[in-house]
Amino acid sequence: MEYKAPLETYTGRVKEVTLGKGAGALKIGGGNILPLHYFEGSTVHRPLVALEVNDNGADRWAEWVVQPYKDVVSDPVKWAKRCLDLGADLICLHLDGTDPQGANRSAAEAAAIVEKVLSEVDVPLIVYGCEDDKKDVEVLTAVAEACKGENLLLGPAVKENYEAVARAVADNGHCVIAQTPIDLNLEKELNVKLLKQLPPERIVIDPLSSALGYGMEYSFTIMERTRQIGVVFGDVAMQMPIIADLGGECWKTNQARADREQGMHWESVTAMSLLLAGADILVLRHPDNCRLLKEAIEGKI
Amino acid sequence: MAIKGTDIVKKLPEGGKKNCRECGLPTCFAFAMKLASGGIAIDKCPYISPEVRIELEDALSPPIKPVTIGAGANILTVGDEQVLYRHEKTFIHQPGMAVLISDDEPAEAVDAKIKKLKELQFHWVGKVLKADMLALRHVSSGRTAFEALIKKVLPVTDCPLMLISDDTEALLDAHRLCADRKPLLYPATAQNLGKIIAAIQNRPAAVAVKAAGVESLVPLTSRLKEAGLEDILLDPGSRNLQSAIRDQTLIRRAALKQVFRPLGYPTVAFPCFMTGDRQREILLASTFIIKYAGIIVLSDIDEHSLLPLLVQRMNIYTDPRIPMSMEEKVYPINNPDASSPVLITTNWALTYFIVSSEIESSKVPSWLCVKEAGGLGVLTAWAAGKFSGDNIAPFIKKCSIESKVNHRRLIIPGKVARIRHELTEALPDWDIIVGPREANEIPSYLPDLVKSWKN
Numbered sequence: 001m002e003y004k005a006p007l008e009t010y011t012g013r014v015k016e017v018t019l020g021k022g023a024g025a026l027k028i029g030g031g032n033i034l035p036l037h038y039f040e041g042s043t044v045h046r047p048l049v050a051l052e053v054n055d056n057g058a059d060r061w062a063e064w065v066v067q068p069y070k071d072v073v074s075d076p077v078k079w080a081k082r083c084l085d086l087g088a089d090l091i092c093l094h095l096d097g098t099d100p101q102g103a104n105r106s107a108a109e110a111a112a113i114v115e116k117v118l119s120e121v122d123v124p125l126i127v128y129g130c131e132d133d134k135k136d137v138e139v140l141t142a143v144a145e146a147c148k149g150e151n152l153l154l155g156p157a158v159k160e161n162y163e164a165v166a167r168a169v170a171d172n173g174h175c176v177i178a179q180t181p182i183d184l185n186l187e188k189e190l191n192v193k194l195l196k197q198l199p200p201e202r203i204v205i206d207p208l209s210s211a212l213g214y215g216m217e218y219s220f221t222i223m224e225r226t227r228q229i230g231v232v233f234g235d236v237a238m239q240m241p242i243i244a245d246l247g248g249e250c251w252k253t254n255q256a257r258a259d260r261e262q263g264m265h266w267e268s269v270t271a272m273s274l275l276l277a278g279a280d281i282l283v284l285r286h287p288d289n290c291r292l293l294k295e296a297i298e299g300k301i
Numbered sequence: 302m303a304i305k306g307t308d309i310v311k312k313l314p315e316g317g318k319k320n321c322r323e324c325g326l327p328t329c330f331a332f333a334m335k336l337a338s339g340g341i342a343i344d345k346c347p348y349i350s351p352e353v354r355i356e357l358e359d360a361l362s363p364p365i366k367p368v369t370i371g372a373g374a375n376i377l378t379v380g381d382e383q384v385l386y387r388h389e390k391t392f393i394h395q396p397g398m399a400v401l402i403s404d405d406e407p408a409e410a411v412d413a414k415i416k417k418l419k420e421l422q423f424h425w426v427g428k429v430l431k432a433d434m435l436a437l438r439h440v441s442s443g444r445t446a447f448e449a450l451i452k453k454v455l456p457v458t459d460c461p462l463m464l465i466s467d468d469t470e471a472l473l474d475a476h477r478l479c480a481d482r483k484p485l486l487y488p489a490t491a492q493n494l495g496k497i498i499a500a501i502q503n504r505p506a507a508v509a510v511k512a513a514g515v516e517s518l519v520p521l522t523s524r525l526k527e528a529g530l531e532d533i534l535l536d537p538g539s540r541n542l543q544s545a546i547r548d549q550t551l552i553r554r555a556a557l558k559q560v561f562r563p564l565g566y567p568t569v570a571f572p573c574f575m576t577g578d579r580q581r582e583i584l585l586a587s588t589f590i591i592k593y594a595g596i597i598v599l600s601d602i603d604e605h606s607l608l609p610l611l612v613q614r615m616n617i618y619t620d621p622r623i624p625m626s627m628e629e630k631v632y633p634i635n636n637p638d639a640s641s642p643v644l645i646t647t648n649w650a651l652t653y654f655i656v657s658s659e660i661e662s663s664k665v666p667s668w669l670c671v672k673e674a675g676g677l678g679v680l681t682a683w684a685a686g687k688f689s690g691d692n693i694a695p696f697i698k699k700c701s702i703e704s705k706v707n708h709r710r711l712i713i714p715g716k717v718a719r720i721r722h723e724l725t726e727a728l729p730d731w732d733i734i735v736g737p738r739e740a741n742e743i744p745s746y747l748p749d750l751v752k753s754w755k756n
Contacts, residue, residue, distance in 0.1 A: 001519070001523070001561065001562065001563055003515070003516045003519050003555065003561065003563070003564070004559075005515070005516070005551055005555075006551060006554040006555050006558055006559055007551075008554075036543065036546050037546070037547075037550070038543060039543075039547040101738070181678070181681065182651075210651060212609055212612055212613055212616065213425070213612040213616065213654075213658075214651065214654060214655055214658075215650070215651040215654065216613070216616050217387075217616035217617060217619060217621065218621075218651070220387075220591075220616075220617070221387060221388045221621050224386060224387075224388065225386075225388055228386070252739070252741050253741070254658070254659070254662050254741065254744070255608065255609070257741075259605050261603075261605040261606065262604075262605035262606075262608065262609065264580065265580075265583050265605065265606050265609040265610075266609050268580065268583065268584055268587075269583065269584070269587040269609045269610065269613050272584050272587045272588055272591075273587065273591060273613060273616075273617075276546075276588065276591050276592065288580070292580050292581065292584060293584075295581070296542055296584060296588075299541070299542070299543045301541060301542040301575075301576065301581050301584065301585065
């Protein structure tokens with residue numbers, strides 16, 4: 001029997017999304033291959049690794065993941081700069097402080113924080129609200145307006161608020177995170193709706209990332225199927241890049257809180273799994289894992 | 302692609318028109334269909350010719366051969382996988398996790414590794430997770446140390462064994478010491494394959510073939526198969542992450558999509574030989590768990606790195622078609638009794654996993670009432686009107702919790718604190734307590750709450 005390498009080529013292609021602007025802009029997507037299948041497809045933008053900065057500080061973070069940022073957690077600007085010093089490709093700013101059930105920071109204050117961070121770093125910014133669908137509309141609109149034309153990646157836009165969030169994104173020259181709760185049908189439905197307001201090159205899919213042991217396999221399979229439906233079957237409503245915001249999920253598990261080493265592996269194994277499933281942006285908390293995952297992506301391991 | 306019933310029938314006696322019924326089925330066509338689905342043995346047909354029989358047996362055999370290592374009660378079976386992606390159909394045989402012991406390691410290190418293999422076990426949502434086997438490696442000059450290592454290991458563990466030596470004579474001598482354990486021998490290469498075939502034809506062993514690249518494996522497995530030996534594993538020699546992903550993918554595709562028999566075997570992967578860095582090794586192992594490896598050899602294990610890998614392995618090998626919701630009922634956690642606290646949540650599987658594992662780690666015996674809410678999380682279920690006073694109250698009444706406990710205190714998730722009032726009205730005999738917003742606060746919350754009740 002003669003061996004013929006079963007290489008495959010696909011007609012579908014992940015949309016190329018540009019984040020940020022000017023010299024510091026970064027691109028994701030663009031490829032017609034399955035995740036990390038660099039052996040059988042055209043040149044693509046490799047996945048990016050972001051580190052998380054939180055406007056709410058890190059009071060509730062496990063001590064081992066606060067340690068690298070200990071002296072800067074009260075200042076999002078310094079914190080973001082630290083992340084870049086430690087190797088992050090870009091910054092993911094979570095505005096947990098705007099949560100009405102928590103610190104309830106106003107939309108204007110939140111926008112001022114984002115503007116400040118943006119003015120001090122030269123990488124693209126990802127900005128997540130507090131995941132309260134009403135408050136997020138106020139906050140994300142204020143952020144979008146204050147940073148008009150800066151091409152942030154803003155979200156989450158969810159079933160309940162996508163029209164208003166997408167409008168703020170479209171009117172002010174940004175990209176949007178389309179978030180659905182680990183469900184392929186809901187994911188496609190939201191994408192289709194958003195495509196009426198924004199081109200696919202301005203949308204990134206967040207199918208929700210669960211931590212290892214806490215539903216990681218569901219996130220894994222939704223991402224893997226999203227990529228297959230987009231690339232192998234060519235469905236244009238499923239060809240946007242994927243973001244895996246997993247650091248927070250991993251570090252809140254008991255296993256990560258119980259032991260430093262275990263926490264490190266919890267985050268890196270979850271990240272590697274979702275990278276293999278198709279994530280184009282990984283959002284992590286620990287800088288050592290940021291370096292490790294970048295090495296994996298760059299083929300240095 | 303497996304052979305179809307319509308193709309089988311043409312090969313049956315008289316072109317499938319004999320219809321003698323001696324197999325117990327009304328027609329040859331029915332027999333062929335049943336054969337294709339694995340529902341009947343081929344020898345039920347008394348008239349099938351020996352040549353056709355061999356041809357059909359081959360065509361009907363699984364595209365990736367199941368391979369068993371070890372003997373007795375403690376064996377490991379890998380292979381027999383049928384899909385490339387877990388959403389198509391469940392992955393079947395979890396990769397075996399092996400711990401490497403080299404014969405130049407100090408005695409204490411060897412003892413410690415054997416002990417860890419035996420004793421490191423984790424309880425995770427009702428399952429026991431552990432590593433599977435030892436890989437014993439010959440690196441010292443001479444054979445004394447290697448033989449001593451094998452003799453030390455044999456009586457103290459019945460786990461499946463892999464023997465590794467680049468000295469073929471040493472490898473085969475080692476095999477003689479434990480042939481009754483049906484070990485896995487590594488490596489079989491183009492250079493030593495003849496010797497290995499001769500040695501294992503009457504002493505059982507599985508063989509892992511090694512070559513530089515996927516294609517170079519083909520002549521090796523073909524020779525083994527000609528010799529009647531099919532307990533084979535494959536090592537395409539890839540020693541970095543991206544070439545490993547490539548090779549594992551090509552082997553799995555060739556086996557499943559092309560039914561290319563020479564590559565229809567499970568693979569063995571060596572994170573232990575790919576890096577000297579622990580973090581990288583775990584990352585490589587986690588890649589092999591997802592990307593199709595049959596056996597994964599680690600340089601060492603410890604509780605904090607093994608648990609994440611075993612949980613990942615369990616996650617990836619669960620059946621993805623299981624709906625993401627739990628049955629509506631009362632779940633006992635940590636052996637509760639009549640005075641134990643009662644908590645309620647919704648039936649989304651993830652919600653249940655998280656809440657139940659947090660209660661478990663709080664060590665407080667508790668009752669967890671899981672209410673049907675369309676498989677939604679707590680907040681979403683509340684927003685959808687599926688987790689509110691008017692439907693929780695009837696559930697509490699009918700779910701038998703009132704007969705299990707001698708108190709009437711119900712802890713609700715903090716995220717739906719707003720339903721407390723309506724629930725108090727709907728359940729006048731119950732005291733409604735607002736619990737934590739996040740499940741990870743349960744381990745600190747529950748013990749304090751129970752203590753306050755006792756005072």
